[in-house]
Amino acid sequence: MNRLLAVTCALLSIQAFAQDANPALVEQARALSDERSQASFVRQCTVEPARFPGLGEGVAATPAKLFDNLYYVGRTDVGAWVIKTSDGLALIDTLYTPEDAANIIMPGLQQLGLDPAQLKVVFATHFHGDHAGGVPFFRDRGVRIMLSEADWGPLGGAPNADSIARDGQVIMLGDTPITIVLTPGHTPGAISLIFPVTENGVTHKAVIMELSPRGGADVHKQAVEGIAHLGEFIASESVDVALHPHEMIFDPVARDFIMSASSRTQGSENPLVIGNEAAGRFAAMVGKCWEARIATMEAAAK
Numbered sequence: 001m002n003r004l005l006a007v008t009c010a011l012l013s014i015q016a017f018a019q020d021a022n023p024a025l026v027e028q029a030r031a032l033s034d035e036r037s038q039a040s041f042v043r044q045c046t047v048e049p050a051r052f053p054g055l056g057e058g059v060a061a062t063p064a065k066l067f068d069n070l071y072y073v074g075r076t077d078v079g080a081w082v083i084k085t086s087d088g089l090a091l092i093d094t095l096y097t098p099e100d101a102a103n104i105i106m107p108g109l110q111q112l113g114l115d116p117a118q119l120k121v122v123f124a125t126h127f128h129g130d131h132a133g134g135v136p137f138f139r140d141r142g143v144r145i146m147l148s149e150a151d152w153g154p155l156g157g158a159p160n161a162d163s164i165a166r167d168g169q170v171i172m173l174g175d176t177p178i179t180i181v182l183t184p185g186h187t188p189g190a191i192s193l194i195f196p197v198t199e200n201g202v203t204h205k206a207v208i209m210e211l212s213p214r215g216g217a218d219v220h221k222q223a224v225e226g227i228a229h230l231g232e233f234i235a236s237e238s239v240d241v242a243l244h245p246h247e248m249i250f251d252p253v254a255r256d257f258i259m260s261a262s263s264r265t266q267g268s269e270n271p272l273v274i275g276n277e278a279a280g281r282f283a284a285m286v287g288k289c290w291e292a293r294i295a296t297m298e299a300a301a302k
């Protein structure tokens, strides 16, 4: 908690909180926040948050099983997840480079007892290098790669129609449906992904949310629509696990769990399950923060 307070204070002291133009919106966001989402509340309600300390300076995390069918093969500063299905593996995000794919993701799979030859589909949440940098490694091996059409653009275009991730599309891999939701804002075609995870015989629904809008009021308006759209899926799909590609920024509790999950005691509580109410409230909170940012941006532009 001390570290969180220190981060909060540091952010407050050096950056504009978005409450100048419309304090009511920030108060509405604050009312939707809780202890667990404080770091996200402060950051998303700050108009132009500074680059997060340590981003881009991570190392390989210890590969870990997070649920019976969800594994982490990422770095300490950016995630890569594997969903195990009855018909092979799906990878979400690919780290910085083909070398990361070869030296972190592939050995991670083997360490976790997963066969890299079973990799059937790779999703990149967006085109930025820390998420799509490893794409060429998998493309060269003939694995289906999926990004939104808008985000394929900066990578030279989609190789074929099967590679285009569309809003509302459900990819069935064996017994596992993976739902794609377009959540533009961070990039024009950023996607979030929803899929079932199981533990102790109980099925939960997880979302990996690509958030953090970059740009002016217009981009933020798209992001507000996108998170509201995702909120509808969180409600209708009863999502109760909320994950983020840069977990250190969004949820320090989840981040600490993921980084130590390899040594978790069997049967201990899984803090990644936050419940459907908290997941929906989180999405509503960041949407309110972005509305507050828009108010501040538009006031400054007058």
Ligand SMILES: [Zn+2]
Binding pocket: 126, 128, 186
């Ligand atoms: Zn990015």
